[in-house]
Amino acid sequence: MTASLVIKDSEYRGELKVEVVSELVEQKSFEAYPDLEGKPAAVQVRVALRREELLRLLLAGHRLKECASLLRWSTQTMRNELANVYFRKRLQSVSFEIFKEVDEDLAALKADPAIRLAEMADKALDEIESLMESGDERIRLRAAQDTLDRNTLTSKTRRLETNSREVRVNIDLLARADQAAKEVHESNERARTS
Known part of the structure; x- marks a missing residue:
């Protein structure tokens, strides 16, 4: 059972029963988040599942604001979870x-x-x-x-290999390039006349 199913199927609002969570999720979550040791079991499970759900959403490509709204978290709660060293290590791994x-x-x-x-x-x-x-x-x-x-030496047709690049140029860059070219041209003209 995944964390999202547990959250949706919970009888309590925002609270999860410890019995609902599978042992595998508990074990992996507790190994990943040693900062939860010493807290009550219900708190450990709730926080670990919350972090795993956030992890799943981030890996699915959701932005932070989207994650906060989907999980119904405040921005401060989101910042706190993202600042957690163990959560960042888990996300990286x-x-x-x-x-x-x-x-x-x-x-x-x-x-x-x-x-x-x-x-x-x-x-x-x-x-x-x-x-x-x-x-x-x-x-x-x-x-x-x-x-x-x-054989490439005796073939009627030759293979042409090229490197193509996409260059994005904006108007400001073109204006600066034009100004630089004018300055170079003027300095070359001054050097010739001197």
Whole structure:
């Protein structure tokens, strides 16, 4: 049961029963927030779940004001929670875990097609080699052309690789650049006449 379900299903307004919370959530929350030790169990559970819900909303991409309104918190309460060292450490560790998983998934996606293409390229090359020894002259010609086209030195077409950049320029920047160009031009003119 997630923190959001517990909050919505609670019979009490703003209070949570300790029995409602699963042991896993309790354990992870208490490990993450050692500043809750020594407080009553109900307070520990309520604060830990509140922090976990805030964590979930932040990781979902909500802004701080949106989180405050969704959780019905005041801005001061939001600031207090965000200032908590343990909450920030938890946010950082969860973010790191998510980025690590995404990075691993992307690496797996990149590796699979590259490996498959390399294997298929070997098979294709073997097939082209066998076609070059064919009895039909047209098949040998096409296999030879295909082989030559794969070599960058003998290919009929060339691959063009470019680096393109998007440059955003505003009017103030253009005006400053124009002024700087005029000053450089004037100083060059003065240097020539001197």
